[in-house]
Amino acid sequence: MNVLVCISRVPDTTSKIDFIEDDTAFNTRDVQFVINPNDEFGLTRAIWLKEKKGAQVHVVHVGTSSSDATLRKCLAIGADKAFRIDTPALDGLSVAKELAAFVKNNSYDIIIAGRESIDYNGAMVPGMMAALLDIPFVTNCVGLEIDGTTAVAEREIDGGREKLKGTLPIIIGSQKGLVEESDLRIPNMRGIMQARQKPFEVVPAQEVSASTNDIKFERPAPKAEVKLVPADDLDQLIDLLHKEANVLYKIMSVLIIIETENNALKRNAAEVASYGVALAAKLDTSCAAIAFHAANANELGHYGVTKVAHISNGPKHFDAHAYASEIADFAAKNTVSHIITSSSADARFLAPLLAAKLNAGYVPNVVELPEELSPLTVKRTAFTNKAFTYTQLLGDCNIIGVGNNAFGVIENTVDCDVEEVTAENAISNLEQVSIEKVTGKATIADADVVVSGGRGLKGPENWHLVEDLAEVLDAATACSKPVSDMGWRSHDEHVGQTGKPVATNLYIAIGISGAIQHLAGVNSSKVKVVINSDPEAPFFKAADYGIVGDAFEVVPELTEKLKAFKALG
Secondary structure, eight states: OEEEEEOOEEEOTTSOOOEETTTTEEOOTTOOEEEOHHHHHHHHHHHHHHHHHOOEEEEEEEEOGGGHHHHHHHHHHTOSEEEEEESOOOOHHHHHHHHHHHHHTSOOSEEEEESOOTTTOOOOHHHHHHHHHTOOEEEEEEEEEEETTEEEEEEEETTEEEEEEEESSEEEEEOBTTBOGGGOOOOOHHHHHHHTTSOEEEEOOOOOOOSEEEEEEEOOOOOOOOEEOOTTOHHHHHHIIIIISOOTTOOOOOEEEEOEETTEEOTTHHHHHHHHHHHHHHHTOOOEEEEESOTTGGGGGGBTOOEEEEEOSSOSSOOHHHHHHHHHHHHHHTTOOEEEEOOSHHHHHHHHHHHHHHTOEEEEEEOSSOSEETTEEEEEEETTTTEEEEEEEOSSSEEEEEOTTTSOOOOBOOOOEEEEEOOSSOOOSEEEEEEEEOOSSOOTTTOSEEEEEOGGGOSGGGTHHHHHHHHHTTOEEEEOHHHHHTTSSOGGGBBSTTSBOOOOSEEEEESOOOOHHHHHHHTTOSEEEEEESOTTOTHHHHOSEEEESOHHHHHHHHHHHHHHHHHTO
């Protein structure tokens, strides 16, 4: 068995993000670079396959000689051979084309690439490779079993998990859960010495061109100081959240891809439709939406969508490969130049496959309408929300992934015509084995509000504090990394750099000190509230509102006051 692990080299999370040359280039001076964490999870799983099944493990990287030390570390960890494709990484599609060409010239049963890198968080390269190579692909992978030529991969989905079965070769988008952080290997002296003797080959590049171009970076505006609220005046916090922050109990083309679940529109459909309609108006062109299995597709008319192509045949469950084939065919027939998706787990699975099929530029995590239309220039988050970048899309067709809660919902009721379309190309190379979904409570992916707990709660027996507050706020529950590592809560609730990203309207942190890896995963939330007994906790510097107090006293009282506030309507 031959396993290939694709390696990215990224700035360490603790590195200061700075820009030079009039904010057009990232300043690498004094920056410590590391193996992309999601790639390192994949490398560790590959080494397990080596130890258990005798697999040969190779690593490959697209980049210059400045990355050689990173590849040497991979060899020291346990990889057998390293390859560096000798060209700077231009953008996701160009890297995917370089890697796909490399794979075609070699023979691999399993190709592993991190679900995303932690600098641009694009989540695009492994999916694009799969489309270019026309082989099965599973992203957000937290489980992998190999039996002969069959692979069963388990992936995280919004609110649950799904098992998919395919035939080797297969591409896996790795993340935490495929292995745990405690399983990662630290190179020892023997490994470092052996690495010097292992093969290291520099491979000529294919010299492909880029489909996107970053033209400018921008730092987020300085955050105002936290507004501390006295622990004995929780009514003040409620008033601030309600009147100033406007986040309490808020009800909340061009081809727009609409996501569905249980034959109905998903919650993110409203924001994606709103963005697509607004973009079409700015471009002075028409727009339409496409949806699979949506009994209530006509409700998109509330957000300005006048036409929906509805597909009710084909796979009964979300199938990224089949959906990408059908949408690509529809886009080609209708001369679509702009495609809008969300940033959900399913959208990040689908969009890279679609981009490669259409040879389209793809930019995820977009936070605003384009500043320029020729060339199309969008603003997106980068470096784990510590910066923004302005990116040009240079393709004849371009895909924009709208960041969660970045644009908002614009109601604009119009008549909506739903046209039934027959799927003709919805063919998949994966079979769904099983799916488990969280029921009866809000999920992190769909919630407007998230209530999260940390080690300050002292034990799982006290988690009712988080759950009671979440219930009154109709919120999802979450936790910090240490809580997940200690087994107090499931990994599915871990938010942070190596957990789930959170981009809610309101994020409440209880007993969480605010390690930089945690803050990196929640920075996109609009309003952050921290409750902590330590006034020096780092989270206070990142929060909008804070209470210095004992969570065991503050949280129950806050819960009761919110119940009373909610009852007033």
